[in-house]
Amino acid sequence: MSQGPTRRRLLGSIGLAGAAAVAGCLDGLPGREVVPAGTADASGPPSRDGALHQPWPRERLREETVGGGPDKDGIPSVDEPSFASPGEVTLADDEVVFGYAGETDVKAYTQRVLVWHEITNDSLDGTPVAVTYCPLTGTAMGFERGDTTLGVSGKLVNNNLVMYDRATDSRWPQVLATAVDGPREGDQLREFGLTWTTWGRWREAHPDTEVLTEDTGYAKRYGSDPYGNYNPTSGYYGGGGPLFPPLDEGWAETLDEPKRVVIGTRTADRAVAFDKPALRERRLLETAGSGSNDDGGGDDEADGGNGDADAFLAAYDPGLDTGWVYRSRGASVEPDDDSEGLFAVEGETYRAGDLPLERAYAFDAMWHAWGGFYPETAYVA
Amino acid sequence: MSREHEAEGPRGPAAVAATALMRTRRALTASLADRVAAAVLVASTVGYALVYAVAVRDLGVASRATVASGDGLGSVTVVEAPLRRALSGEGVALVALGPVEYLFVPATLAVAVGIGLLVGANLALSALAWRQPAVCDISPASGLAAGLPALLSGTACCGPLVFIVLGLQATSAALTAIAWLRPAAVLLLVASLLWAGWRLDVQSSASSGKMLSGM
Structure with missing residues (x-):
């Protein structure tokens, strides 16, 4: 089921000079165990340790799964990605990239390439991973894959990419990170964070970054996005409803803007969405439980019952135009009035990405996708 | 007849x-x-x-980055194993001519x-x-x-x-x-x-x- 050799042969002059990918580092992803080679092949990707909130019965998810058009692997994953240094590529500053800054690897995955492949099987900090992107839900998520690779099943649920692993053929909706069908049904993937930002911002923050090139082994019209454009947003990304019927439409009662971007996080039993445009404006958003402006879209009892243990805050990072989500645990956090992007925590000043709190895994998503998967989500604006 | x-x-x-x-x-x-x-x-x-x-977006105007990174007026990029790719319905070549590009499927x-x-x-x-x-x-x-x-x-x-x-x-x-x-x-x-x-x-x-x- 794996793809054959995919390197391009050049007959004429080509634009991008190919650069060899650099992988093979010693350390694993932060906070994750390195999966020894050869231990996960037969059983598929490694499972996460703790349970992740999954509000829908798997049978219902299977029933709601639809074909998006292309067959299995009709959208081919990139299995031999190549990377180049910033000086070797020509990318506009406003190109969307999904960045990873690890202990040894710093990489940017371009949306212009991933919109045609949706999955890149790669290795980061010595760990085999899949960097995944779903254009219909606006979600970029990283997963550990063990010794197998992930592919695009051609199916969608709640408009979201349904991945499959090539070891067991189990089906994994991206946002849920949970197998809903196949031998691994019920298991959940180990995730790692990607930063949704632009090439100019990422390059400035990480001059040592590498960037995914168009030398994917496939002939595609990279840069021609069939759905529309980001920066400025237009087409599917800019407005209108989701392409396929969502799992749930209750989100429209809270906010009837399906394509509005939220930064979502979920624990074992709840989900929280921070409104990204509101976060840009207000710089700090907090859920109920620690002095909040929770908009009431969530479960008040759950908020109160869990108290600070499940209270979150989001801090805006203007450099990367992203939000970092933390468990607030009653900490006093205030935006610094003098410097944008700095926050005062218990009298000390920190950057948005370095607050001395427990970081929560979070990712950007279109509101319809988040609200469809997590109908009881808290919405914070 | x-x-x-x-x-x-x-x-x-x-x-x-x-x-x-x-x-x-x-x-x-x-x-x-x-x-x-x-x-x-x-x-x-x-x-x-x-x-x-x-209509199926195989032919169109190249993006800014694609045009900027090109050498000369035209280029042809062919994938490996084009026959196998052709039989599986994939694109086998990308032809660029100035600002126009064509994906040959x-x-x-x-x-x-x-x-x-x-x-x-x-x-x-x-x-x-x-x-x-x-x-x-x-x-x-x-x-x-x-x-x-x-x-x-x-x-x-x-x-x-x-x-x-x-x-x-x-x-x-x-x-x-x-x-x-x-x-x-x-x-x-x-x-x-x-x-x-x-x-x-x-x-x-x-x-x-x-x-x-x-x-």
Whole structure:
């Protein structure tokens, strides 16, 4: 089921000079165990340790799964990605990239390439991973894959990419990170964070970054996005409803803007969405439980019952135009009035990405996708 | 079947179909012999294939980054194992010429040329009829219209392009309909072609009997 050799042969002059990918580092992803080679092949990707909130019965998810058009692997994953240094590529500053800054690897995955492949099987900090992107839900998520690779099943649920692993053929909706069908049904993937930002911002923050090139082994019209454009947003990304019927439409009662971007996080039993445009404006958003402006879209009892243990805050990072989500645990956090992007925590000043709190895994998503998967989500604006 | 036989009129569906096919073949042969009609056939086929390529987004303007990174005016990038890729329906080459780029997907091109030939054949018969206005009268509208459904059949990564462009929600019924657009276009074009061939022959026979047989 794996793809054959995919390197391009050049007959004429080509634009991008190919650069060899650099992988093979010693350390694993932060906070994750390195999966020894050869231990996960037969059983598929490694499972996460703790349970992740999954509000829908798997049978219902299977029933709601639809074909998006292309067959299995009709959208081919990139299995031999190549990377180049910033000086070797020509990318506009406003190109969307999904960045990873690890202990040894710093990489940017371009949306212009991933919109045609949706999955890149790669290795980061010595760990085999899949960097995944779903254009219909606006979600970029990283997963550990063990010794197998992930592919695009051609199916969608709640408009979201349904991945499959090539070891067991189990089906994994991206946002849920949970197998809903196949031998691994019920298991959940180990995730790692990607930063949704632009090439100019990422390059400035990480001059040592590498960037995914168009030398994917496939002939595609990279840069021609069939759905529309980001920066400025237009087409599917800019407005209108989701392409396929969502799992749930209750989100429209809270906010009837399906394509509005939220930064979502979920624990074992709840989900929280921070409104990204509101976060840009207000710089700090907090859920109920620690002095909040929770908009009431969530479960008040759950908020109160869990108290600070499940209270979150989001801090805006203007450099990367992203939000970092933390468990607030009653900490006093205030935006610094003098410097944008700095926050005062218990009298000390920190950057948005370095607050001395427990970081929560979070990712950007279109509101319809988040609200469809997590109908009881808290919405914070 | 001779013309004398036809004069008696076909009997039964099979005989009607055989007669229609024969008349259409004769009409197409006549169009190929007519310079204007032949030119219409070629131009229509090429034109339709180009429009189809744009509609399924195989042909278009390159992005800023792609143009900026290119060396020289044109380039051709070919994948490894192009034959295997072609057989699996994948793109095998990207051709860039200035700001324009074309993704060569043999399977898509074959469909485009196939449907384009049917559209071209319809228009060629209309042109042939137009060249003999006193004899025949066949509107090109049906041939053109029949070619339209296939232009809407393109799919992007995750769904039908037409729904993405129009901002519509794709129901399962709509997805099924999309899958039938290309076969429907082919059927309509074939039916339109047979009708044109039939009409051309009937009218020419009724008028002078020389229009097709004399060419």
